[in-house]
Amino acid sequence: MAASQEGHVEVVDKLLQHGATVDLQKEDGWSSLMAASQNGHVEVVDKLLQHGATVDLHDKDGWSSLMAASQEGHVEVVDKLLQHGATVDLEHSDGMTSLIIASLNGHVEVVEKLLQNGTTVDLITKKYNDTALFLACQNNDLTTASVLLRAGAYPNGCNNRGQTPLLQAVRHKNLAMVRELVQANANVNQMEQGGLSPLMMCCEQGDSEMTKLLLDSQANPNLQQSNTGYTALMFACNGGHLATVKVLMEHGADPLIRNLAGVTALSIASANEFPDVCNELNHWGQPDSTTDVEHPATSTAKDEVDEVVSRFRGQMLAETPYDHREQEEGVDGKKVPKGDYKRYLKIRAFGATLWRTGKRKVKASIETLYFNLN
Numbered sequence: 001m002a003a004s005q006e007g008h009v010e011v012v013d014k015l016l017q018h019g020a021t022v023d024l025q026k027e028d029g030w031s032s033l034m035a036a037s038q039n040g041h042v043e044v045v046d047k048l049l050q051h052g053a054t055v056d057l058h059d060k061d062g063w064s065s066l067m068a069a070s071q072e073g074h075v076e077v078v079d080k081l082l083q084h085g086a087t088v089d090l091e092h093s094d095g096m097t098s099l100i101i102a103s104l105n106g107h108v109e110v111v112e113k114l115l116q117n118g119t120t121v122d123l124i125t126k127k128y129n130d131t132a133l134f135l136a137c138q139n140n141d142l143t144t145a146s147v148l149l150r151a152g153a154y155p156n157g158c159n160n161r162g163q164t165p166l167l168q169a170v171r172h173k174n175l176a177m178v179r180e181l182v183q184a185n186a187n188v189n190q191m192e193q194g195g196l197s198p199l200m201m202c203c204e205q206g207d208s209e210m211t212k213l214l215l216d217s218q219a220n221p222n223l224q225q226s227n228t229g230y231t232a233l234m235f236a237c238n239g240g241h242l243a244t245v246k247v248l249m250e251h252g253a254d255p256l257i258r259n260l261a262g263v264t265a266l267s268i269a270s271a272n273e274f275p276d277v278c279n280e281l282n283h284w285g286q287p288d289s290t291t292d293v294e295h296p297a298t299s300t301a302k303d304e305v306d307e308v309v310s311r312f313r314g315q316m317l318a319e320t321p322y323d324h325r326e327q328e329e330g331v332d333g334k335k336v337p338k339g340d341y342k343r344y345l346k347i348r349a350f351g352a353t354l355w356r357t358g359k360r361k362v363k364a365s366i367e368t369l370y371f372n373l374n
Contacts, residue, residue, distance in 0.1 A: 004032035004048065007041035012048065022053045029059030038068035042076045055086045062092040070098040070114070073107035078114070088119045095126035103132035108144045121153045129159040137168035142177045145169075155186035162193030170198045175210050188219040195226030203232040203248065206241030211248065221253040229259030237265045237281075240274040249284045 001024070003011040012032075016022060025031045033053045036044040045065075049055065058064040066086045069077040078098075082088065089097050099119045102110040111132075115121065124131050133153040136144040145165070149155065158164050166186040169177040178198075182188065191197045199219040202210045211232075215221060221232050233253040236244040249255070255265045269277040 001026070001030075001032045001035055004041065004044050005035040005039055007036070007039060007044055009041070009043045009047055012044050016047070016051045022048055022051050023057055025057070025059075029061075029063075031057050031059075031065075033057065033065045034059065034063070034068050037065035037074065037077050037081065038072055040069070040072060040074035040077055042074070042080055045077050045080050049080070049084045055081055055084045056090060058090070061094075062090075064090050064098075066090065066098045067092060067096070067101055070102040070107065070110050071105055073102070073105065073110055075107070075109045075113055078110050082113070082117045088114055088117050089123065091123075095124060097123050097132075099123070100125060100130070100132045100135065103141075103144050103148065104135045104139070106136075106139060106141045106144055108141075108147055111144055111147055115147070115151045121148060121151050122157065124157070124159075128161065129157075131157045131159075131165075133157065134159060134163070134165050134168065137165040137172075137177060137181075140168075140172040140174055140177070142174060142180070145177055146180055149180055149184045153184075155181050155184045156190060158190065162191070164190050164192070164198075166190070166198050167192055167196075167201065170201045170205075170210065170214075173205060173207055173210070175207075175213065178210055178213060182213065182217045188214050188217050189223060191223070191226070195224075195228075197223050197225075197232070199223070199232045200225060200230065200235050203241065203244050204235040204239060206236065206239050206244050208241070208243035208247050211236075211244050212251075215247065215251040221248050221251055222257060224257065224259070227260075229261070231257050231259075231265065233257075233265045234259060234268055237269040237274065237277055238272060240269070240272060240277055242274075242276050242280060245277050245280050249280065255281050255284065 003015065023031060023033075031053075033045065033048045033055070034057070036048060055066075056064055064086070066078065066081045066088070067090070069081060089099075091097055092101075097119065099111060099114045099121065100123065102114060121133075122131055130138075131153065133145060133148045133155065134157060136148060155165055164186070166178065166181045166188065167190075169181055188198055197219070199211065199214045199221065200223070202214060224231055230238075231253070233245065233248050233255060234257075236248060258264055266278065266281050269281065
């Protein structure tokens, strides 16, 4: 076994001629063929096979010589094992196959060799239900992903975390990979478990070119994230991504949709102090309420605040049991004008709502927003 691991073919040959057991295994099931395959010693592999080594012999976890060679990218060894009848879709105890292993490690030549020998392209792992294509996309490996797609890999395979190849490609901002997946009929509206669609993720990142590609491929701009109610437009507004906002509006994004906190994209852009984004919404009929207090949109924005206050006023009152003298002196370190306690409660309530959505930086500028609305 030591000679096989080090690639000493003459020593291996001599030992076999003197009766060495070719399939002798260690306690964990490791054999000479596995050792030679893992280390890429094709001549030793050939010699062991000529002397009757069992090509599909595996260790206690189901790890075979073909898997070992695939993991390390030894394409000549893979070819030799396949020529001697290695089972191409043999599974490890966790469901990993040689194709999945090669794809995970980015060995595209091995992937091609396995595909040429009839491996099943869409087998999944047992723990996470990952496919070879998903793992290639997760690793941002366009070359391997392209080979798998040409071989007919299913682009919409969803693992048990709700993740798809397309979501991984978007996460890596890999425009070429997204394009190939879309051309292979990837579902552009398929959401992960948290309710995030590829378009939402793309808009959060501010990638206007990829946003246009997804929208041109029938991505729905008005889907809402299940746990926040955010739309792609809201994600773009929250980050101040003006070019992305423009693309969304050109493709029918609805700026009047409210998230679960009752807030629109306009209010999110206003609270984050992105005047260019507000002006863009104004161009599409959604005025910037923070820069023109006389504009009709002001009443709409105020209505949003009042609606939030109506839901949270009782809670905020309970949290701020201050009398009128305390109001004049200041509350929580904030100077509150005399007789303006209701306004302060609105600020607190609207801020609390945005805090619940996870948009903490929005809360920091909420005073500026509300005082501009009054």
